[in-house]
Amino acid sequence: MKKVILLLILFTLCSRENLKAQxxxxxxxxxxxxxxxxxxxxAVWLDSRFQTNSLFSSLSVDILPMFxxxxxxxxxxxxxxxxxxxxxxxIADSDADLITIDGYSVNVGVRIAPLPQNRQIQLxxxxxxxVKDGFDSGxxxxxxxxxxxxxxxxxxxxxxxx
Numbered sequence: 001m002k003k004v005i006l007l008l009i010l011f012t013l014c015s016r017e018n019l020k021a022q023x024x025x026x027x028x029x030x031x032x033x034x035x036x037x038x039x040x041x042x043a044v045w046l047d048s049r050f051q052t053n054s055l056f057s058s059l060s061v062d063i064l065p066m067f068x069x070x071x072x073x074x075x076x077x078x079x080x081x082x083x084x085x086x087x088x089x090x091i092a093d094s095d096a097d098l099i100t101i102d103g104y105s106v107n108v109g110v111r112i113a114p115l116p117q118n119r120q121i122q123l124x125x126x127x128x129x130x131v132k133d134g135f136d137s138g139x140x141x142x143x144x145x146x147x148x149x150x151x152x153x154x155x156x157x158x159x160x161x162x
Contacts, residue, residue, distance in 0.1 A: 022152055026124055028145030033062075035124075040076065040111065040149060043068055047080070047107075060086045060102055074113050076122075081106040084130070103138075105130040111147060122147040 026035035032053040038045045049062040066080035084102040109126035113119040124145045131138035 022150055024122075024147050024149040026122075026145050026147035028124070028143045031141070031143045031145070033143065033145070035145070035147070037066075037147075040066070040068075040078075040147075041071065047082075060084050062105065064105070064107055066107065073119065076111040077109075078111070079106075079108050101133050103130055103132045105141075109143075120149045120151065122149060 022039040022041065024035075024037045024040050026037070027033070028035065028049075032051060034050045034052055035047055036050075037047040040047075045066050045068075047062075047064040047066050049064065051060045062082055062084050064080050064082035066078045069077040069079055071077075081104065083104055086100040086102050106129050107126050108128075109124060111122045111124050113122045115121055124143065124147050126143040128141040128143060129138065130141055
């Protein structure tokens with residue numbers, strides 16, 4: 001029951017408005033992570049990461065609410081934390097919970113938009129302390145990747161002005 005409540009809290013951190021506005025997609029090649037985010041230009045945004053290049057029973061999903069500390073045109077500093085879930089772990093262990101929590105993490109990162117002609121392409125660098133579910137072990141991870149932030153459609157911008 002605690003796991004269901006935790007998931008509900010994480011999903012309510014993002015309003016319906018955040019989920020339909022300006023998403024971003026990123027890939028962290030050395031960590032084998034695919035990232036899909038809500039609008040990272042808002043003060044609070046949600047990042048979900050999917051592990052790739054792994055066995056089905058080891059695939060995990062990170063759900064990370066993020067908070068922007070400082071945003072500029074070129075550099076964006078943020079911090080957040082969240083939970084790592086493994087929805088397919090039941091393949092390996094039929095006695096496992098329906099939603100298995102693997103662990104918890106804290107993320108401190110920066111996104112840099114180095115190209116003046118296209119600020120939608122960004123480089124992401126993060127430090128990510130991670131602890132297992134039982135708090136018996138942990139690891140300090142680092143992530144480096146490329147992110148693309150989608151622009152709002154011109155129609156959506158015109159609707160907001162009215």
